Amino acid sequence: MAKDAKKTPEKQAExxxxxxxxxxxxxxxxxxxxxxxxxxxxxxxxxxxxxxAVHSLLMILVPFALFFASLFGALDPVFxxxxxxxxxxxxxxxxxxxxxxxxxxxVIASFVVTAFREDSKPPLKQD
Numbered sequence: 001m002a003k004d005a006k007k008t009p010e011k012q013a014e015x016x017x018x019x020x021x022x023x024x025x026x027x028x029x030x031x032x033x034x035x036x037x038x039x040x041x042x043x044x045x046x047x048x049x050x051x052x053a054v055h056s057l058l059m060i061l062v063p064f065a066l067f068f069a070s071l072f073g074a075l076d077p078v079f080x081x082x083x084x085x086x087x088x089x090x091x092x093x094x095x096x097x098x099x100x101x102x103x104x105x106x107v108i109a110s111f112v113v114t115a116f117r118e119d120s121k122p123p124l125k126q127d
Contacts, residue, residue: 047118055111062107063100070096
């Protein structure tokens, strides 16, 4: 206790500016404290998280679905309607790979379009 009394005025000034409460209201540029009842935006909008989650899932499912649909004959009626005959198994592999690449590109394009259509500011948090 006696040590605290011997502090110089400079050291007392240094220690008095250290924050003691981490939840104190932030200060504005003018040095005044903002009211804590001010509404705040969430860090990330819930629709953004949903958009990323859905497109991540699609990024995995669509290429596999298109590749295996082509490989195992689910697209044979489409081949018959457009080309007249069902391709060989080796050709189905190449067609499935091409469809998988096309599917990934469509998912990426869909993500970019939906990301640009989102609101620039998320809705306010209600306290």
